[in-house]
Amino acid sequence: MGLNPADDRFEAGLRTKLPAACFRPLDPHYLTEPRGLLHGQGGLLLTPATTEEVSIILRACNEARVGVVPYGGGTGLVGGQVCPDGPAPVILSLERMNRLRDLDTTDNIIVVEAGMILADVQAAAREHDRLFPLSLAAEGSCRIGGNLATNAGGVNVLRYGNARELCLGVEAVLPDGRVLHGLKRLRKDNTGYDLRNLLVGSEGTLGVITAAALRLFPRPAENIAAFLQIDSPAAALELLGMAQAAFGNMVSAFELIDRQGLEFLRETIPHLRQPFAQPGKWMVLVEIGTPRDMPVQTALEGLLAEAMEHGLVSDGLISQSEAQRQEFWRLRETIPEANRLIGAVSSHDISVPVSRIPDLVERGAGVVAAVDPALRINCFGHVGDGNLHYNVYPPKGKSVAAWRHLRGAVKQAVYGLAHDLGGSISAEHGIGRLKREDLARFADPARLQAMRAIKDALDPNGIMNPGAVL
Numbered sequence: 001m002g003l004n005p006a007d008d009r010f011e012a013g014l015r016t017k018l019p020a021a022c023f024r025p026l027d028p029h030y031l032t033e034p035r036g037l038l039h040g041q042g043g044l045l046l047t048p049a050t051t052e053e054v055s056i057i058l059r060a061c062n063e064a065r066v067g068v069v070p071y072g073g074g075t076g077l078v079g080g081q082v083c084p085d086g087p088a089p090v091i092l093s094l095e096r097m098n099r100l101r102d103l104d105t106t107d108n109i110i111v112v113e114a115g116m117i118l119a120d121v122q123a124a125a126r127e128h129d130r131l132f133p134l135s136l137a138a139e140g141s142c143r144i145g146g147n148l149a150t151n152a153g154g155v156n157v158l159r160y161g162n163a164r165e166l167c168l169g170v171e172a173v174l175p176d177g178r179v180l181h182g183l184k185r186l187r188k189d190n191t192g193y194d195l196r197n198l199l200v201g202s203e204g205t206l207g208v209i210t211a212a213a214l215r216l217f218p219r220p221a222e223n224i225a226a227f228l229q230i231d232s233p234a235a236a237l238e239l240l241g242m243a244q245a246a247f248g249n250m251v252s253a254f255e256l257i258d259r260q261g262l263e264f265l266r267e268t269i270p271h272l273r274q275p276f277a278q279p280g281k282w283m284v285l286v287e288i289g290t291p292r293d294m295p296v297q298t299a300l301e302g303l304l305a306e307a308m309e310h311g312l313v314s315d316g317l318i319s320q321s322e323a324q325r326q327e328f329w330r331l332r333e334t335i336p337e338a339n340r341l342i343g344a345v346s347s348h349d350i351s352v353p354v355s356r357i358p359d360l361v362e363r364g365a366g367v368v369a370a371v372d373p374a375l376r377i378n379c380f381g382h383v384g385d386g387n388l389h390y391n392v393y394p395p396k397g398k399s400v401a402a403w404r405h406l407r408g409a410v411k412q413a414v415y416g417l418a419h420d421l422g423g424s425i426s427a428e429h430g431i432g433r434l435k436r437e438d439l440a441r442f443a444d445p446a447r448l449q450a451m452r453a454i455k456d457a458l459d460p461n462g463i464m465n466p467g468a469v470l
Helices: 008-015 051-064 118-127 144-149 195-199 233-250 259-268 296-309 322-342 354-371 404-420 436-442 445-458
Strands: 044-046 068-071 090-093 100-104 109-113 167-173 179-182 208-215 222-230 251-258 282-290 313-318 349-351 376-382 387-393
Touching: 008 044, 008 051, 051 068, 051 090, 051 167, 051 208, 068 144, 100 118, 109 118, 118 144, 144 208, 167 195, 179 195, 222 233, 222 296, 222 322, 233 251, 233 282, 233 296, 233 354, 251 259, 251 322, 259 282, 259 322, 259 376, 282 296, 282 322, 296 313, 322 376, 322 387, 349 404, 354 376, 354 387, 354 404, 387 404, 404 436
Parallel strands: 044 090, 068 090
Antiparallel strands: 100 109, 109 208, 167 179, 167 208, 222 282, 222 313, 251 282, 251 376, 349 387, 376 387
16 A cells, blocks of 8 residues: 655644644755755645654654655755655654753763754854764754764764764654654663664654754864875875874874865865865875873874875875864865766765775776776775765766766766675765665665565554655
């Protein structure tokens, strides 16, 4: 039995149960995703302000077999936030559920509602001299519920872990309207199946996260960044080992940057200041965060000198101020915007074991050239945790539209290589709707069967984010 549309009759029934503020005209931005690869159909936009209102909505949708598409900040890159086909769904935006419920510096937790913008969570922690370390390029507009639903990563995974590691508990509404009260503050709780970890990363297919208890950390007394030119990804791994030996878990981030990314910035955002007049083929951006005053500047200068002696680094800059550190990171975080302006033939959020990164880069050039040697590659990302954004572009000066027909061949070549190297076709962006066929091709069959069994058990009517993931 299929789904039904969220039609006028369904809306009229909900209006007897919900405040008028829950109903808003459907703005077109709820029907698009950032790269324009999918466009959602119209539906009924609902903006609840409480968990009870979410419960009423899901209960009604489940009884009427109406699909529900949870909507956070709309920044996801795999189409999980738009439904392009099927009966018109309820688009459930949690933007009004944006309150800070609690912050405790003894427990080092912050309890926030799912619609709170990530940057606001960071700011609330900062006001109490604490750090919430999840950091993404979209942190000014993405919302914490979407971050958890997609198990977001970002630049600080190396030190602090991804969204799953930063979450102690969730409050969520299940497809039939029941509320899961799981906002625990415990680091240890072995009382059966971990439903928190089941919902985190489920991309809205098993329920709707409405609030979360998140881990906080002491703020580093000082953060210093270094922008370094290196010869190869292999040199980056050796340098990473040296940095971790010298600084331990104070290494917060270790980013690999391809010269192609800086060239894209020069093409599209020429006013953005770059650290090197003539950048090398590869660079790394490393950040050290110290828990107390210590001579980290001197130690980092010593590491740079040692790396140069070993031939790992050819040139480098160490931030001399907070403004310069932020300038380094602004450059790194603007690379995705330049990529978007150039226009990708195919983009890939992949991960491999850290030791296999040099193999991925070397062999990747070959598999892409086998599709068409004129294609350009911009490979960058979180080398410290094995997650690279391996994106492929048309030749300089050429329109992406004339090369988009190669997308399928490029994607399968890159995903096939990542799989062969023991990696994943989705490191931090999720599956959504754009990677469903890829998941079916590369995932372990037993895992897929278990995922379908869980979906059928929790959402037997299939109302939650229909068409996403599975």
